[in-house]
Amino acid sequence: MSNFLTTSIGKKFLMSLSGFFLISFLSVHLTANLFLLAGSDAFNEASHFMGTNPIIQIMQPVLALGFILHIFYASFLTLQNRKARPESYAKVDQKNSSKWESRNMYILGAVVLTFLVIHLINFFWKIKFTGSDLLKEVDVKGVEMENAYSLVTSLFMSGTLGFIYSGIYILGAVALGLHVNHGFWAAFQTLGLSNNIWRKRLEVLGSIFALIIASGFSIIPLYFLIF
Amino acid sequence: MSSKNINITVKVWRQQDAKSKGIFESYPLSNISTDSSFLEMMDVLNEKLVTENQEPIAFDHDCREGICGMCSLFINGHAHGPDSLVTTCQLHMRKFNDGQTITIEPWRSGGFPVIKDLMVDRSAFDKIMQAGGFVSVNTGGVPDANAIPIAQADAEEAMDAAACIGCGACVATCKNSSAMLFVSAKVSQLALLPQGKIEAARRAKNMVAKMDELGFGNCSNTGACEVECPKGISLAHIARLNREFLCAKVKE
Numbered sequence: 001m002s003n004f005l006t007t008s009i010g011k012k013f014l015m016s017l018s019g020f021f022l023i024s025f026l027s028v029h030l031t032a033n034l035f036l037l038a039g040s041d042a043f044n045e046a047s048h049f050m051g052t053n054p055i056i057q058i059m060q061p062v063l064a065l066g067f068i069l070h071i072f073y074a075s076f077l078t079l080q081n082r083k084a085r086p087e088s089y090a091k092v093d094q095k096n097s098s099k100w101e102s103r104n105m106y107i108l109g110a111v112v113l114t115f116l117v118i119h120l121i122n123f124f125w126k127i128k129f130t131g132s133d134l135l136k137e138v139d140v141k142g143v144e145m146e147n148a149y150s151l152v153t154s155l156f157m158s159g160t161l162g163f164i165y166s167g168i169y170i171l172g173a174v175a176l177g178l179h180v181n182h183g184f185w186a187a188f189q190t191l192g193l194s195n196n197i198w199r200k201r202l203e204v205l206g207s208i209f210a211l212i213i214a215s216g217f218s219i220i221p222l223y224f225l226i227f
Numbered sequence: 228m229s230s231k232n233i234n235i236t237v238k239v240w241r242q243q244d245a246k247s248k249g250i251f252e253s254y255p256l257s258n259i260s261t262d263s264s265f266l267e268m269m270d271v272l273n274e275k276l277v278t279e280n281q282e283p284i285a286f287d288h289d290c291r292e293g294i295c296g297m298c299s300l301f302i303n304g305h306a307h308g309p310d311s312l313v314t315t316c317q318l319h320m321r322k323f324n325d326g327q328t329i330t331i332e333p334w335r336s337g338g339f340p341v342i343k344d345l346m347v348d349r350s351a352f353d354k355i356m357q358a359g360g361f362v363s364v365n366t367g368g369v370p371d372a373n374a375i376p377i378a379q380a381d382a383e384e385a386m387d388a389a390a391c392i393g394c395g396a397c398v399a400t401c402k403n404s405s406a407m408l409f410v411s412a413k414v415s416q417l418a419l420l421p422q423g424k425i426e427a428a429r430r431a432k433n434m435v436a437k438m439d440e441l442g443f444g445n446c447s448n449t450g451a452c453e454v455e456c457p458k459g460i461s462l463a464h465i466a467r468l469n470r471e472f473l474c475a476k477v478k479e
Contacts, residue, residue, distance in 0.1 A: 004476050006439075007436065007472075008405075008435065008438070008439050008445040009469055009472045010476070011445065012446070077445045077447075080444060080445055081405075081444035083442075084336060084337050084338070084403055084404035084405070084444030085336055085337060085403075085404045085444070087335050088335065089301060089304070089332055090332060091303060091304040091330045091332070092304045093304030093305055094304070094400075094402070094449075094451055096454070097400065097450070097451040098402075098451040098454070099449070102447065102448065102449040103449055105447060182448070185448070189462070190446075190448065190469055191469065191473070192467065192469035192472075193466070193470075194462075195463045195467075196461055196463045199462065199463065
């Protein structure tokens with residue numbers, strides 16, 4: 001196994017595994033977020049659970065590592081891929097031979113990363129470090145907990161800025177959906193877990209998952225924008 | 228199919244040799260029969276250039292019946308041109324319109340340096356084959372037919388992989404210049420058969436290592452290679468190569 005990570009498939013293996021890990025994170029994150037639609041008590045309880053559950057706390061640095069690995073290897077592989085064609089074509093027509101998102105995974109990834117930074121500044125940073133007046137403790141069923149609900153909802157309901165943030169969040173969700181639409185199947189393919197029959201199944205499954213991710217995360221700002 | 232004649236403009240990449248810088252040159256061509264093949268059109272153009280005392284365009288070709296893998300050409304943004312499941316020699320001028328400008332470029336990849344004009348050096352593929360694309364057999368008498376039973380489905384799948392003619396369209400098409408479709412076909416055609424299983428682990432490792440060393444890019448599963456492949460080699464072979472390689476590494 002000595003030189004495994006210097007081989008192309010070895011590096012892609014790590015992309016695939018970290019991708020699967022990030023997909024599982026997205027599922028948990030979306031589930032917790034959808035409690036926003038069930039009202040303040042439900043979301044604050046969900047948020048309190050996520051903030052205090054020991055397994056979630058252990059997984060947080062692991063998650064950060066997952067992101068770093070995925071981004072680092074994506075950058076490395078993309079750079080190698082660019083170098084593999086020193087002179088580019090004058091005319092390329094790929095619109096019928098591959099999906100747009102599959103050709104633009106790195107760009108989509110960069111959009112998601114930009115969104116992630118904004119997203120962390122909006123919520124994670126305030127909850128973990130700086131705090132906010134909006135987070136003033138509330139009492140839910142006899143337990144004192146931070147009012148994460150008001151922090152989240154105020155972002156989307158603050159007039160013009162709320163519109164802009166809603167737009168950013170929807171854009172982030174769509175980019176993420178497109179990224180996952182290719183990444184889901186590709187992760188299986190890279191591990192060798194695909195053939196002519198399973199490819200179609202995995203692609204459909206990936207598209208359904210991507211649709212759930214994109215629409216699920218988009219519904220939240222839309223819900224607070226409209227209601 | 229009614230035949231007619233068309234007038235076209237051919238925009239070709241001209242490059243003196245591997246070291247010099249290339250440029251596009253445009254050549255108008257009139258009265259090209261739509262029944263002629265693409266390479267016949269190139270022959271007409273070259274004859275015209277020769278009679279005008281100009282250097283003819285260098286391009287690779289050999290059998291002209293779609294089985295040798297020698298012809299290449301990146302035509303109007305597609306490896307082997309706009310038709311599907313054909314090599315350039317099997318592409319016909321009826322796929323083009325009167326008055327059209329046809330852009331012809333060589334395969335572009337760090338692994339396939341240009342030799343002259345539209346000819347590229349594809350010996351990188353030979354080097355990958357030498358790294359493991361074979362089975363070692365003992366000399367001796369001819370083995371009995373059907374001495375080794377092979378499941379029909381496996382034999383079919385191996386034959387599908389063996390259809391690869393090594394033309395390099397997968398590399399030319401891939402946005403990453405990855406040679407994974409070629410390598411996967413060459414690994415699959417042997418890995419599926421009992422004769423090839425003995426060296427399977429070593430083969431996958433060595434061929435991938437050679438592919439990486441020669442400067443081909445990393446596969447990002449866009450699937451463009453499969454679509455542009457003149458022999459329709461399936462992406463399922465790439466999954467098999469990944470499987471073979473990962474299993475071989477685990478066994479190390």
